[in-house]
Amino acid sequence: MMRVFAAAAAVVCLGAGPAPGGGALDVLLAAKPAETLADYHLFTDDGAQHPNEGVTPYALNTPLFSDYAEKTRFVFLPPGTKAKYRPTGALDLPVGAALIKTFAYPADFRHPTENVRKLETRLLIHRRSGWTAQTYVWNAAQTDAVLKRAGPRIDVSFIDAKGQSRQVDYKVPNSNQCKECHSLSGRIAPIGVKARNLNGAFAYAEGAENQLAHWSRLGLLVGAPTPDKVPRTAAWDDPHAPLADRARAYLDGNCGHCHNPRGMGSNTGLFLDLEEARPNRLGFGKRPVAAGKGSGDLEVDLVPGRPDASIIAYRMASTDPGVMMPELGRSLVHEEGLALVRDFIAKLKTP
């Protein structure tokens, strides 16, 4: 009852009912998640391709690897609200904001815009009581996505960029698993929308522009310095960026959400977020604590010059649930990410 009242109050404060054209704030803020994605009015079409008013597409310099799924991202801000800049961590997004991420596979990655099959659209919604996470799984006709809380599996096959046929036993996360990654001190929190990870160009309909500059210019973001004054997470696959920057960006995006002092992996003492600078915390000379067979008979997380002796690389190369890292979100090895981290370790010097 209290919760319903709080939600109602929030709606009153922020303006009840669907905003003109934009997302349905009352649905976003309701205590119970909507049954279908369409109920939120975040898109103007059934296929969630065309964002409604107030919904802005974005991309990350270095995202999490998710079994090669293509991800499209949007942020919804309620009318009249803005995101606040933070130099570290995710941007401060207002109550009513939603982060929207669709996972999809093209039938053939050599033709990435053709025969694209959407699997699920995940929502992270900022309610007055905090962030909540839900996911909506698409029907075969790709016209409707319905709420799934227990995390089903979906068979997926695709042709990869090299022309090889690939199968994925794709796992939709259950609501708790959303939180296992999206967790800061035990509460759900956004991960990707850090200023540093958004600090790059996006190909908007009206032309390419730096995302932070674009958001600031349109009044979606307040307090941000000009992009050149904001730290920038390297793109993990940018061949022109320094190797160490790319690898640290990759480890931040793929490991740092758990492996940080406030994440699910805090007890390990292995911290791989970009803010971490202590060598032992980064894995240098660090022995495993609770790895079990995850050690792979190796003694140390990170051995400069020796990827084969480094537990981090061993666990990235595994698909055994009791060994693999990350624990959630993949069933395949990310060959290119693994190659990057191995290359990084091979060229590392002892700090």
Add this chain to the structure above:
Amino acid sequence: MKTLMIAAGAAALLTGAAEAKTLNVTPGGDVQEKLQTALLDAKPGDTVMIAAGRYELTDGLSLDVAGVTVKGAGPDATVLSFKGQKSSGEAFLVTSNKVVVRDLAVEDSKGDGIKSKGVDQISFLNLRVEWTGGPKDTNGAYGVYPVASTNVLIDKVTVKGAADAGIYVGQSKNIIVRNSRAEMNVAGIEIENSMNADVHDNISTHNAGGILVFDLPNLPQMGGHSTRIFNNKVVLNDTQNFARKGAIVRDVPTGTGIMLMANRDVHVFGNEIDQNKTAAILLVSYTQAYDDLTYNPLPRDIVVRDNKIGKNGWDPQFPGGDVVAKALGGTLPPVIWDGVTNYTRKGATTPEMVHVRLLDGPVANLHFAAPGSIFTAKPAVVPSIDDGAMPEPKPVVLPKAQTAL
């Protein structure tokens, strides 16, 4: 009337169990979805009741709702099998406070068995966690695994086959482990980087090591202290250590009864320790490299008294053990201490002194000059070592709700 309703409302808020429901889960159909949905639907005060039967799960389960009891029909009746597990680092993860998991079995998890992370008031009751293929290095690491938790109760739990520790409590506070059985694990029961633990009336047998109390450096919670180990049966720990390299328990010699490493205020009394071929009780320092200014690698303020110690130490399984045993007449005495008596923390100027009260002698004092410096050893056997009385840690008291379980 209004007052009454408010009072009722307040009571409901206080107990969080105004309309406690039971959510029943039965075998058959998509048990993965049924079970996980019940765990998501449960509200504070509810019970998720898992009927007798076998449940073949494909993915890890998790609970993030406070005040929920997850209950089976008994550890041999309700069996959650993870033989076909495809994802998650454990079989069952609890991340919410005041949770009770009881009366069920978890089998063949690909990673850990039942884990709680960052939970206040977690109770594991009458459970069985087992790797049914026996001891193998491909088994999961921990059977029951509370970490970074407070007020931990582990009672009548059986763990078999864990490739690290069967019952493992890490970086936690206020802990009771009792009436439980650990068998065929690398370590039976391990308390690590934790404060205030009572480990009593357990049976630890056929592991490589029976009961361990450790403290490791470079972790968010360190400085483990105040553990009482009493009235346990630590017998016949004879399974060859099958841990992978890298794991600290790999260093536990096969056939160790009780091992204390880098911890303080540990009292060991009233236990039956018998038929462990390396030693009844080992007190050793942490010997690996670390760069942690706050860490003290020595066991200190240790009391060993009034234990019933049978035949142990006839075939010690640590490097050089046979030589030491020969020098001491063929068999190691009940208590082995590395004998490091002081440590100066990195960056400090004055050393901290070690006090021990080892009364269940004879005691072999190896007189190491520093942690792990086996070549400086000057083994000597003395009837006992007594640096004087040391206050026993206070009995662990759990919150009322857990005491009543």
